Amino acid sequence: MMNNKPIYLDYMATTPVDPRVVDVMMRYLSTDGEFGNPASVTHAYGWNASTAVEKARAQVAALVHAEPKEIIWTSGATESDNLAIIGAARFYHRKGRHIITCKTEHKAVLDACKYLEGQGFEVTYLTPQSNGLIDLTDLEKAIRPDTILVSLMHVNNEIGVIQDIKAMGEITRRHGIVFHVDAAQSAGKIPIDLQELQVDLMSFSAHKLYGPKGMGALYVRRKPRVRLEPLIHGGGHETGLRSGTLATHQIVGMGEAFAIANQQFESDKKHIQQCRDKLWQGLCDIPGITINGDVNTRYQGNLNLTIEGIEGDSLILAFQKLALSTASACTSASIEPSYVLRALGISQHLAHSTIRLSVGRFTTLEEIDLAVAIMQKEIKRLRAIAP
Amino acid sequence: MKYSSLVIEHFNQPRNIGVLDASQSNVVVARRGQPDEGNVLHLYIEFDEQGFAQSSRIKVYGDPYVIAAASLATELIQNKTIDELQAVSYDYFVEQLDIPKTKWHSALLVEDAIKEACHAFKSLEVSYE
Numbered sequence: 001m002m003n004n005k006p007i008y009l010d011y012m013a014t015t016p017v018d019p020r021v022v023d024v025m026m027r028y029l030s031t032d033g034e035f036g037n038p039a040s041v042t043h044a045y046g047w048n049a050s051t052a053v054e055k056a057r058a059q060v061a062a063l064v065h066a067e068p069k070e071i072i073w074t075s076g077a078t079e080s081d082n083l084a085i086i087g088a089a090r091f092y093h094r095k096g097r098h099i100i101t102c103k104t105e106h107k108a109v110l111d112a113c114k115y116l117e118g119q120g121f122e123v124t125y126l127t128p129q130s131n132g133l134i135d136l137t138d139l140e141k142a143i144r145p146d147t148i149l150v151s152l153m154h155v156n157n158e159i160g161v162i163q164d165i166k167a168m169g170e171i172t173r174r175h176g177i178v179f180h181v182d183a184a185q186s187a188g189k190i191p192i193d194l195q196e197l198q199v200d201l202m203s204f205s206a207h208k209l210y211g212p213k214g215m216g217a218l219y220v221r222r223k224p225r226v227r228l229e230p231l232i233h234g235g236g237h238e239t240g241l242r243s244g245t246l247a248t249h250q251i252v253g254m255g256e257a258f259a260i261a262n263q264q265f266e267s268d269k270k271h272i273q274q275c276r277d278k279l280w281q282g283l284c285d286i287p288g289i290t291i292n293g294d295v296n297t298r299y300q301g302n303l304n305l306t307i308e309g310i311e312g313d314s315l316i317l318a319f320q321k322l323a324l325s326t327a328s329a330c331t332s333a334s335i336e337p338s339y340v341l342r343a344l345g346i347s348q349h350l351a352h353s354t355i356r357l358s359v360g361r362f363t364t365l366e367e368i369d370l371a372v373a374i375m376q377k378e379i380k381r382l383r384a385i386a387p
Numbered sequence: 388m389k390y391s392s393l394v395i396e397h398f399n400q401p402r403n404i405g406v407l408d409a410s411q412s413n414v415v416v417a418r419r420g421q422p423d424e425g426n427v428l429h430l431y432i433e434f435d436e437q438g439f440a441q442s443s444r445i446k447v448y449g450d451p452y453v454i455a456a457a458s459l460a461t462e463l464i465q466n467k468t469i470d471e472l473q474a475v476s477y478d479y480f481v482e483q484l485d486i487p488k489t490k491w492h493s494a495l496l497v498e499d500a501i502k503e504a505c506h507a508f509k510s511l512e513v514s515y516e
Contacts (some may be wrong), residue, residue: 129406163432258473266506309448310448311425311426311448311450312450313388313451314398314449314450314451314454316388317388317390317395317398317451318398346424347423349422349423349425352425381445384404385401385404385445385446385447385448385454386427386446386448387418387427387428387429387448
């Protein structure tokens with residue numbers, strides 16, 4: 001993206017759709033392609049669309065070593081999280097009404113849990129350690145006889161830390177508790193093997209992995225079988241778990257994106273690591289810059305940095321030639337620092353001076369050099385004018 | 388946040404950055420704000436024998452509005468009398484820089500610093516008498 005647009009360093013917000021994915025999607029839209037409704041069983045238009053949908057289901061399943069019939073199409077990870085959490089809570093409510101999650105989860109999980117609190121469920125919000133990782137003894141201690149669900153994310157969307165979902169799954173399985181993992185930020189980026197992991201429900205997003213926005217999936221384990229109450233009714237699609245006409249072009253896009261990520265997993269990983277490391281090498285000698293989240297147990301494409309001595313809004317304006325995320329959310333009246341950073345014990349003041357940089361498949365080393373030069377220059381300039 | 392071109396201009400090239408020798412009898416300094424509140428301004432003003440502001444310098448930490456307002460203030464201060472400086476209000480910066488209501492505290496900080504500097508200069512005058 002070496003034009004007059006800012007250098008894109010926000011791959012954890014979203015990714016561009018891979019051109020190979022676009023090519024496949026275009027074949028399922030118009031009269032010259034397979035535009036049929038996959039639920040039409042009476043003609044070739046429907047059969048061909050259905051075949052494409054099932055191929056995509058197998059492609060998504062293959063990336064995470066699941067069975068194709070364990071993949072349910074949704075509109076994105078937010079819907080997947082809602083279906084997993086609310087769906088499991090409603091199905092298992094007679095067994096208990098206690099849920100465990102973490103303060104640093106994505107809002108899709110936290111807000112679904114908050115909704116359930118209003119419906120008579122109790123939720124325990126674990127506090128992570130200062131490096132962002134959850135202490136497994138804290139998880140074990142939080143489990144009660146009436147705990148029915150644990151929902152914890154794989155890779156954190158802000159600080160990039162990787163939770164030990166293998167060990168967590170062993171704990172939840174031992175206690176007979178359903179375990180949901182939001183893997184929106186990890187699928188295709190770090191290995192996931194659902195044959196080995198004792199995870200019951202897993203959320204995926206297409207647009208975080210060079211697929212289209214508005215498309216996601218939920219893994220629902222069949223052995224041992226996990227049951228959910230559907231949230232959407234009307235036609236009984238997706239084995240009754242998610243009604244609604246399937247968006248064939250979106251689905252084939254997600255399938256192709258996951259297949260590409262599977263094929264070039266190692267080369268993507270190597271390239272992204274190289275870009276992130278080069279970025280950090282260029283910044284690490286500047287005094288007063290710290291990485292938030294565990295330095296080693298983190299996704300290779302993420303840097304979450306607190307830059308002391310520069311106010312947050314000034315950081316963003318100074319870095320206008322870079323597309324990155326701040327750790328603050330602007331509301332109409334005030335700027336709220338990131339709840340994730342606050343949960344790690346970082347002060348409101350420092351949380352406001354924090355940025356998230358995330359690189360991806362299409363980041364170039366030349367862009368990294370430019371970004372480093374801009375950041376070095378602006379940090380030096382703004383610190384020089386401060387008292 | 389979308390900023391006006393004047394804010395961006397002053398933010399990218401703030402005027403009169405630096406310090407003046409506050410041990411001199413005709414130099415005053417006002418220090419306002421706290422880092423953990425997001426804004427800090429040190430404003431130095433040098434007055435001539437007739438009581439006109441001769442020059443000013445700033446050191447500033449904060450959001451783009453406080454940097455721009457402080458920079459703009461150093462241009463405004465030039466050749467003003469103490470009475471004229473005391474009349475400077477945050478409205479001026481709000482209007483010039485198109486500062487949204489949620490950020491008016493940035494303009495107020497600059498007004499407060501100018502008033503504190505005026506107060507310090509008046510104290511100097513009293514001590515001379």
